[in-house]
Amino acid sequence: MTTLISQETAQDIDQWLMDPSGGAFSIDQLMELAGLACATALQKTYQPCTHPKVLICAGPGNQGGDGLVAARHLWHFGYQPTLFYPKQTDKDLLFGFSFHGEPRPPFDAVINALNETTKPILSVDIPSAWDVEKGNVSGTFTPDSLISLTAPKLGSKSFKGTHWLGGRFVPPHIAQRFKLDLPDYPGSEQVRVLKETARTYDQGWPTAYGMHSPWISTQKGFASRSTTSLEDMHRLDSESNSESDGKSDARRNL
Numbered sequence: 001m002t003t004l005i006s007q008e009t010a011q012d013i014d015q016w017l018m019d020p021s022g023g024a025f026s027i028d029q030l031m032e033l034a035g036l037a038c039a040t041a042l043q044k045t046y047q048p049c050t051h052p053k054v055l056i057c058a059g060p061g062n063q064g065g066d067g068l069v070a071a072r073h074l075w076h077f078g079y080q081p082t083l084f085y086p087k088q089t090d091k092d093l094l095f096g097f098s099f100h101g102e103p104r105p106p107f108d109a110v111i112n113a114l115n116e117t118t119k120p121i122l123s124v125d126i127p128s129a130w131d132v133e134k135g136n137v138s139g140t141f142t143p144d145s146l147i148s149l150t151a152p153k154l155g156s157k158s159f160k161g162t163h164w165l166g167g168r169f170v171p172p173h174i175a176q177r178f179k180l181d182l183p184d185y186p187g188s189e190q191v192r193v194l195k196e197t198a199r200t201y202d203q204g205w206p207t208a209y210g211m212h213s214p215w216i217s218t219q220k221g222f223a224s225r226s227t228t229s230l231e232d233m234h235r236l237d238s239e240s241n242s243e244s245d246g247k248s249d250a251r252r253n254l
C-alpha cells in the first residue's frame with residue numbers, strides 16, 4: 001500500500017531532495033518536474049477538447065511556482081490557461097504541504113470562490129484549506145481530482161475522487177530513508193493513477209469514455225485558442241515573480 005506521509009515528513013523529504021548528499025536537486029528542477037506532473041495529470045483527466053480553458057489559482061509558496069510551470073506546459077498541451085496569482089502573489093495550486101491554520105486574506109476569498117464553483121477542480125498535493133494531516137476538517141470544497149506529489153499526505157486518506165501520484169524525482173536511498181512504499185511509474189509516465197473514477201481515462205484512446213485521441217485534441221486546442229499566447233504566459237511568469245525586496249526568486253526562472 002502506498003505510504004501516506006505527515007506534514008513534517010513531507011517537508012523533511014523536500015529538504016533531502018535538495019541536499020547535496022540527498023537528491024541534489026535545485027528547487028527550480030523540482031518545480032519543473034512537479035509542474036509537469038500537475039499539467040500531465042490534468043491532461044489525463046480533462047482533455048482540451050472538452051475542457052479547453054483552465055484557471056490556475058497559484059499561491060504564495062512553492063506550490064504557486066508549480067502552478068506557473070504547469071500553466072506553461074498546459075499551453076503547450078493545447079489548453080487556454082489563465083493564471084490567477086493574487087500575491088505577487090478551476091486548478092487549485094494555492095497551498096501545499098506547508099498550509100496551516102485558517103486561510104488568510106486574500107486567499108480566503110479564493111477558497112470561498114472554489115467552494116461555490118460548479119466547474120471541476122484538480123487540487124495539488126492537498127486540497128487548499130484542508131488540514132495536511134487530518135483532511136477536510138473545516139468542511140471546505142472537495143475537488144474532483146487530486147495529484148499528490150512525492151507521496152500522498154495523510155490528509156488525503158479520505159479523498160474519494162480521481163487520485164494521481166506525481167513527482168517522479170525520489171531517488172531510492174531517500175525512499176528507503178523515509179520508508180516510503182511508492183508504486184512504480186509505468187514507462188516514461190510522469191504520473192500514475194492511485195485511484196480512478198469513471199471520469200478518468202488513463203488508458204486507451206479513443207474508445208475509453210468516447211474521447212478523441214490526445215493528438216487530435218491538442219490540435220483542436222491550438223486551433224481554437226485566441227486569447228492566450230505563449231508570450232503572454234512567459235510575460236506573466238516574469239512579471240508575477242518580481243520580488244519587491246530584490247531577493248532572488250526561484251520561480252522567476254520558470
Ligand SMILES: NC(=O)C1=CN([C@@H]2O[C@H](COP(=O)(O)OP(=O)(O)OC[C@H]3O[C@@H](n4cnc5c(N)ncnc54)[C@H](OP(=O)(O)O)[C@@H]3O)[C@@H](O)[C@H]2O)[C@@H](O)CC1
Pocket residue numbers: 013014017030031034059060061062063064065066094095096097098099100101102103104105107124125126149150151167
Ligand atoms: N518534494 C516535493 O514534493 C515538492 C513539492 N513542491 C510543491 O511545494 C509545495 C510546498 O511548498 P511550500 O513549502 O512553499 O508551501 P506552500 O504550501 O506552497 O505555501 C506556503 C505559503 O503559504 C502560506 N500560508 C500557509 N498557510 C496559510 C494560510 N492559512 N493562509 C494564508 N497563507 C498561508 C505561507 O505563509 P506563512 O504562513 O509562512 O506566513 C507560505 O507563504 C508542495 O505542496 C508542492 O506543491 C515542489 O515545488 C517541489 C518538490
